[in-house]
Amino acid sequence: MHIMEGFLPHPWWEIWFAASLPFVAYGVSRIGRMAREQRETLPLLAVAGAFIFVLSSLKLPSVTGSCSHPTGTGIGAILFGPWITSVLSTIVLLYQALFLAHGGLSTLGANVFSMGIAGPVVGYLVYRATQRFNLYLAVFLAAALADLATYVVTSLQLALAFPAADGGVLLSLKAFAAVFAITQVPLAGIEGVISALMFKYILQARSEVLLRLNVISKMDLARLQGGMT
């Protein structure tokens, strides 16, 4: 869900830049601190960012036939937390604009807010809240709801910029949401399933990575591995 270059009029593109800036600035300061304290984090974050880019350029099976792709931000937020994901998403969105003409430079602020901030924050909170009950269900919900949050925020951004004649922002929001729902709602479900399966494979192959990232606790791991064998 990217807003294309040139689509957001003045003053909306400036507003969304201003809204995203504090989050990303805080994320950058955290990354700077981490890079000074633990030198090994920067290369790991770099491959994580590249991973999000490649994940979002993979085509997914889609019900409507249009080429949909995952955002990868839900799983990013689970693995690295929302702050760092917001910085990684900003860089990834910049590359998507320049390499693939997905999104744009003037709409970068709005896209960072929907895909790099709203989605990851929702995904992270959902994961942390539901993790206790069932890990795979938590990953599914986090990834799917992160996608849905991104889609709702994008619709809202467009609705605020183009309110309907009679009915205003609300009617406009309904119209945009309805048009995008055709592709975005099934996509959220598919991304959720894929993220949960992906989590399972990573747990089987390299569970210590998840422990190091503090995504799961030792107790969870012992319980899950007990259940797997």
Place this chain on the structure above:
Amino acid sequence: MHRLLDDYAHENGLRGVSPKLKLAIGAFSIIACIASPTPAVPLAVSACLSAALIALARIPWRLYIGLTAIPLSFALLSASVVALLSPGEALVSIGALRLSREGMWLGLLLLSRTIGGTSSLFFIALTTPMTEIFAILRSMGLPESLVELSMLIYRYIFVLLEEAMMVRSAQEMRMGYSSIRSSISSSAMLASVLFIRAWERGERLMVAMDSRCYSGRMPLVESHSVRPGHLAVSFIYILSITALLLAVIRGGSA
């Protein structure tokens, strides 16, 4: 997707032009497109930059048209929603949907802005390699860790993309994408293998960079200087687009 735009950026006809100048032209064009109240300015921007890309940078025109078609499909969908929601006397109405003259204009304006903006984006992407953009970002005073992280991400995108394509074609040969069910499980397997390999590469990269005395700052070269001829052409372009923009704004208010 198999050939990233960055490949063209390294071997195009405008490679020798100062990256700062190209970035400035691109940024100016984007702002001119958004600021314009009528489709005239974005269309003029798009015509100038497309001509420059095809004639001067020698980008294959088929490729260029194919690239532009992707963002336009999204723009067309959103522009029609905006057009149908706009106020004004109905021009045509089908059931509950009604299209007013104002709505149609707004839709066309948005579409033209996207066309102009996309041309500006491609002007930057197809003529300027990322490494030169990094040098500019650093000289603009962005945080060192951010520039450094962007450079490392850039490097690893290509490595991981190649790995993803290899895994994917192996899966395709084993009928991994023959049904929706199996393609979901194949995509998940691909994503997790990619994550694990990315992580292992990250660990190896750390060792490799440490053994080369990496201090948190990679040196970059910025070699191109601005040539007077390039400056003159850019100046004429910027001046004429600004003149058109002002004429359009004045014409609209009068």
